[in-house]
Amino acid sequence: MLQGNFYTILNNQAETGSVNLLLELNPDHHIFEGHFPQLPVVPGVCMMQMVKELVEDFTGQRLRLAKADHLKFLTIINPRENKLLQVDIAINSRSTQGVQVTASFFHQATVFFKFKGGFVIE
Template sequence: MLLSDFYTILNSNSEDSSVRTEVELNADHDIFAGHFPNMPVVPGVCQVQMTKEILSKELGVKLRLTSAVNIKFLAIINPEQNRFLQFDLTYSEENGRIKSQNVISHDGKVFFKFKGYFVETD
């Protein structure tokens, strides 16, 4: 993982071309000291990175993001208030690339939506 101890995977269930993963955020991670002091917010780039890492783990290959077709940040993720998150990813192969969609949510509240393409890398 690029972000050491930023989050922990608690549970992951795969079915066909989808995976549901539950994670726990580390609210004490150093990144929150700067983003933002006294009001921690999970940076958008970290949400994209977690998406890539979970998909990479699911497929058993290293991935590189080649195209982010649509990214929507719908609500702030404060790790003190929303320590647990659910990732619902779907994926398929399209012209040598992996097409993926992801939604990050908790208890029905949607924080993040992603559509994009990845390629396998060394």
């Protein structure tokens, strides 16, 4: 779990079917010692884990990634330069088996990451 040590939720505004969050990244997290010491970059796998954890928090269900229809890493996230992230998550459909989700990570006019896919309930 990355929440609480890799990132912290500073603000959370939930509406029916969507949630907007403000996250703070921890630039001193040990992941950045290896990815990469001189130029820390948030690994793509961490972004996906963050989406999973945030969707689990929003839905109250344990989930597993089932399908990634669109997965776009548009701009690197250097936690020293971009410590704050805005995250928008929308639940596009929900069933007894899982959820279909779109998510984006951005700050001001810079979009870092976009995701569209599905999670199944564990």
